[in-house]
Amino acid sequence: MKPASFTYHRAGSVAGAVGLLSELGDDAKIIAGGQSLVAMMNFRLARPEHLIDIARVPGLDTIRRDGDILRIGALVTHHAVETADLGAGFAVLSRTMRWVGHLPIRTRGTIGGSLAHADATAEWCLLAVLLDAVIVVEGPGGRREIAAADFFQGVFTTALEPDELIVEIVxxxxxxxxALTEFAERRGDFAIVAAAVDLDAPRVVLGGVGTTPLRVPAAAAELAGGSSSGVTSLTSNVSDVTPLDTPARRAATAAAAAIDPRDEPGVSAHYRRGLVRTLVERACEEADETP
Incomplete structure (x- = not known):
C-alpha cells in the first residue's frame, strides 16, 4: 500500500520545525528516519497532511558526555549508539541495540523517533524508564525537560504537545x-515481552505487558533484598540459598506475579507470564556478569 497524499516540508533548524508545527497544527508530523511513521502511513494508520523533515537539522546528531551525564541527540541513529564507545557506565545502551530490528532499520531509525512513537515494547522506551532518563523537548515557549516516567502516557501517546519536538535524551x-533482553518469534520482529534490569538502582522494567513500559517495584525489592541500598551481587550469600532460590529467581517470580495480561491470539496470558519470568531472570544474570 501507499500513503495518502501529503505536503512535504524540510526544516533547517529546530526553531523552523517548531514554527511549522505551530503553523500547521495537528495535521503535521515530524519525520526523521521514518522507520515507524512511514510504515503506519503505508497502512493508512496515520494520514498526516504535512510531513516536516528534520533529518538535516544541525546539532541533533551528537553524543556527548558531561562527567557522569550522557546526552544523546534526537537524530542519533540506533547504529551510531551500537558502535559508539560510551564507557562501561553506559555500555548497556550499545549492547541493547542488537535487539532493534535489522541493520538497515538501525542505520536509519533515530532515537527521537523511537521515543516519540512510544511503542511499549521499544528498547529506547524501556531504557529511558529504567535509567531515569530525561526527554528534552522544544516548543514555542522554549525547551522543557520531561522525566521518562512521565513521558509515556498510553498506547503510542506521550507528554509531547502538538507543537513540540524531541531534541535530546539525557x-x-x-x-x-x-541489561535488557527480549523475545520475539523471529529475530528483528517486535518483541512479545522485553525485560530490563538495573542491579545498582535496583529496578526492573517490562515491555509488552501494558500500554507503557512497566516498572515493577516488587521485583526490584527482591533484588535489593528488602533494602534500598541496592544489590551487591546476585550470587552473594549463595551458600544460604538453594539454586532455585536466588534474588534473580525471586525477582522474576515477583515480576510475573505483578502483571495482569490477557489472552491474545497466539499468546496466552500464561505464556506471557512465563516469558516475563524467564526474561527477568536472564536479564539479571546478564547484568550481574557485566565486566
Whole structure:
C-alpha cells in the first residue's frame, strides 16, 4: 500500500520545525528516519497532511558526555549508539541495540523517533524508564525537560504537545550493571515481552505487558533484598540459598506475579507470564556478569 497524499516540508533548524508545527497544527508530523511513521502511513494508520523533515537539522546528531551525564541527540541513529564507545557506565545502551530490528532499520531509525512513537515494547522506551532518563523537548515557549516516567502516557501517546519536538535524551547516571533482553518469534520482529534490569538502582522494567513500559517495584525489592541500598551481587550469600532460590529467581517470580495480561491470539496470558519470568531472570544474570 501507499500513503495518502501529503505536503512535504524540510526544516533547517529546530526553531523552523517548531514554527511549522505551530503553523500547521495537528495535521503535521515530524519525520526523521521514518522507520515507524512511514510504515503506519503505508497502512493508512496515520494520514498526516504535512510531513516536516528534520533529518538535516544541525546539532541533533551528537553524543556527548558531561562527567557522569550522557546526552544523546534526537537524530542519533540506533547504529551510531551500537558502535559508539560510551564507557562501561553506559555500555548497556550499545549492547541493547542488537535487539532493534535489522541493520538497515538501525542505520536509519533515530532515537527521537523511537521515543516519540512510544511503542511499549521499544528498547529506547524501556531504557529511558529504567535509567531515569530525561526527554528534552522544544516548543514555542522554549525547551522543557520531561522525566521518562512521565513521558509515556498510553498506547503510542506521550507528554509531547502538538507543537513540540524531541531534541535530546539525557541519561543522568551511569548504569554499569544493567541489561535488557527480549523475545520475539523471529529475530528483528517486535518483541512479545522485553525485560530490563538495573542491579545498582535496583529496578526492573517490562515491555509488552501494558500500554507503557512497566516498572515493577516488587521485583526490584527482591533484588535489593528488602533494602534500598541496592544489590551487591546476585550470587552473594549463595551458600544460604538453594539454586532455585536466588534474588534473580525471586525477582522474576515477583515480576510475573505483578502483571495482569490477557489472552491474545497466539499468546496466552500464561505464556506471557512465563516469558516475563524467564526474561527477568536472564536479564539479571546478564547484568550481574557485566565486566
Amino acid at each position: 541519561f543522568p547516571r551511569p548504569a554499569p550493571r544493567a
